[in-house]
Amino acid sequence: MRTPAAPPESAGAPLRPLLWACAAFAGGVLLHADRVPPWATAVALLLVLWRLLSAQRSRLPGATARALLALALLAVVLVRFHTLNGLAAGTTLLLLMAGLKLLETRAARDQCVMVGAGLFLLLAACLDRQELARTPLYGLQAWLCSFRGSPALSGQFRAAISR
Amino acid sequence: MGATTAGAPRRWSPFAPLAAALNARTARWMRRRQGVDQLPVVLERRRLYILPTRAGLAFSALLFLMLLAGLNYANSLALFLTFLLTGFVLVVMQQCHRNLLGTEVVAGIAPAVFARSTGALQLTLGNTLDVPRLHLEARLPQGALRAVDLPARTRLRLELPLAAPARGVVRIDRVRLSTAQPFGLFRAWTWVHTPITLLVYPHPHGALPMPADSARHTGTRPHAGAGADEWLGLRPFRDGDSPRQVDWKAYAREAPLLVKEYVHGASELRLFEFSQLAHLDQEARLSQLARWVVDAEAHGERYGLLLPGVRLLPDRGPEHRHRCLAALALFGLAEAPV
Numbered sequence: 001m002r003t004p005a006a007p008p009e010s011a012g013a014p015l016r017p018l019l020w021a022c023a024a025f026a027g028g029v030l031l032h033a034d035r036v037p038p039w040a041t042a043v044a045l046l047l048v049l050w051r052l053l054s055a056q057r058s059r060l061p062g063a064t065a066r067a068l069l070a071l072a073l074l075a076v077v078l079v080r081f082h083t084l085n086g087l088a089a090g091t092t093l094l095l096l097m098a099g100l101k102l103l104e105t106r107a108a109r110d111q112c113v114m115v116g117a118g119l120f121l122l123l124a125a126c127l128d129r130q131e132l133a134r135t136p137l138y139g140l141q142a143w144l145c146s147f148r149g150s151p152a153l154s155g156q157f158r159a160a161i162s163r
Numbered sequence: 164m165g166a167t168t169a170g171a172p173r174r175w176s177p178f179a180p181l182a183a184a185l186n187a188r189t190a191r192w193m194r195r196r197q198g199v200d201q202l203p204v205v206l207e208r209r210r211l212y213i214l215p216t217r218a219g220l221a222f223s224a225l226l227f228l229m230l231l232a233g234l235n236y237a238n239s240l241a242l243f244l245t246f247l248l249t250g251f252v253l254v255v256m257q258q259c260h261r262n263l264l265g266t267e268v269v270a271g272i273a274p275a276v277f278a279r280s281t282g283a284l285q286l287t288l289g290n291t292l293d294v295p296r297l298h299l300e301a302r303l304p305q306g307a308l309r310a311v312d313l314p315a316r317t318r319l320r321l322e323l324p325l326a327a328p329a330r331g332v333v334r335i336d337r338v339r340l341s342t343a344q345p346f347g348l349f350r351a352w353t354w355v356h357t358p359i360t361l362l363v364y365p366h367p368h369g370a371l372p373m374p375a376d377s378a379r380h381t382g383t384r385p386h387a388g389a390g391a392d393e394w395l396g397l398r399p400f401r402d403g404d405s406p407r408q409v410d411w412k413a414y415a416r417e418a419p420l421l422v423k424e425y426v427h428g429a430s431e432l433r434l435f436e437f438s439q440l441a442h443l444d445q446e447a448r449l450s451q452l453a454r455w456v457v458d459a460e461a462h463g464e465r466y467g468l469l470l471p472g473v474r475l476l477p478d479r480g481p482e483h484r485h486r487c488l489a490a491l492a493l494f495g496l497a498e499a500p501v
Contacts, residue, residue: 112218112347116225119248123229123241130240142244146251 028121047099369451
């Protein structure tokens with residue numbers, strides 16, 4: 001995005017914040033699994049998997065590949081929904097674009113963006129359905145995004161506040 | 164978040180001069196408001212400042228959007244989520260403040276170094292709480308940044324590197340202590356205004372041979388032994404003394420470690436004079452003198468230093484070495500010695 005020469009994971013970069021950011025996003029995706037088309041859920045989860053696998057081998061797709069993917073996914077949403085407005089089309093678009101954003105997470109800032117996307121997906125789920133039975137799911141997602149998703153959070157502080 | 168990227172070159176911005184002027188103004192205001200700190204200092208409530216980081220601002224914007232969406236759709240659950248997260252942010256602000264509040268700044272010293280090397284400000288931080296303080300960052304105005312986790316009831320020493328390009332004095336007017344923990348949504352910080360000076364010795368350089376027996380001309384030799392060493396007495400062992408001079412027999416009799424002291428013959432009593440090196444320019448002369456001082460001390464010889472206006476009688480030991488090198492470092496500068 002900014003510095004193409006920099007390796008995606010520097011030697012000391014911790015994997016754990018990335019894992020939690022992925023978890024926060026994946027939680028948001030799963031909240032919508034029965035509402036958005038199955039292919040959108042599948043693509044979003046596939047992107048998460050791709051990011052996690054590339055963290056191991058330190059390779060991420062280049063800017064052109066990402067741009068092409070974004071255009072293609074945008075076109076698919078347009079063809080399927082005939083609009084980009086509205087809750088259903090908007091949520092699908094958010095899922096896909098946030099999934100693409102995940103492919104360029106390098107710094108803590110990008111992981112904050114992922115957590116924000118998770119929160120927005122949670123909000124969309126709240127707008128969509130507010131049955132009492134789903135409240136625990138929403139609570140779980142809010143916990144993932146606020147307490148666990150924060151890239152700045154270290155294990156020691158959790159130990160300190162749990163005392 | 165700004166502090167973590169301080170080392171990287173900033174992008175050019177039209178507001179940079181404005182921001183610099185504003186920063187300088189704020190710095191002066193804080194200095195007036197807080198006064199000079201005498202270490203040790205406990206960071207108290209009145210001197211901590213706290214503002215949201217960029218992530219915190221982004222999170223606030225997200226919260227505002229969520230509020231709008233909740234109001235627009237008249238959706239109670241969305242509103243509840245928004246208020247819950249707002250409460251979370253407020254608690255985070257309090258926790259961030261508490262993470263820094265009450266931290267002890269125990270000591271700050273900067274040991275002298277040679278020019279063209281890197282010195283360090285050694286800052287000792289203390290935590291008197293039963294909970295750890297996480298990721299406290301210390302930063303110098305010169306740019307060095309170090310972070311440390313302070314476990315419960317401990318003291319830790321941080322080393323902030325400081326470039327020492329030329330001889331003289333590097334002044335450190337203030338040190339910034341800050342933290343963005345937990346969650347990085349807020350940054351609490353304070354400035355510790357404690358005047359610390361880093362003394363920079365001249366770079367020891369030069370290939371001229373040491374002047375031998377220059378004492379004979381000036382007559383500063385304490386005794387006129389005819390070339391042979393003269394017994395002077397015993398004195399306690401100091402770091403840097405040669406093992407050959409230790410009185411091992413006395414040590415075997417369970418006496419403390421003593422060193423046999425002699426007044427050395429003429430060839431081992433050196434006097435380094437600034438005026439001897441008239442063919443070099445001033446900095447080269449000081450470098451050469453520093454080289455001789457370092458070498459003479461390493462060989463355990465006694466040496467003195469004559470500079471215009473400064474006269475250090477022959478002696479040896481780490482303190483004498485420091486006195487000589489400090490005189491060289493401050494030569495010709497208006498700065499008062501530390």
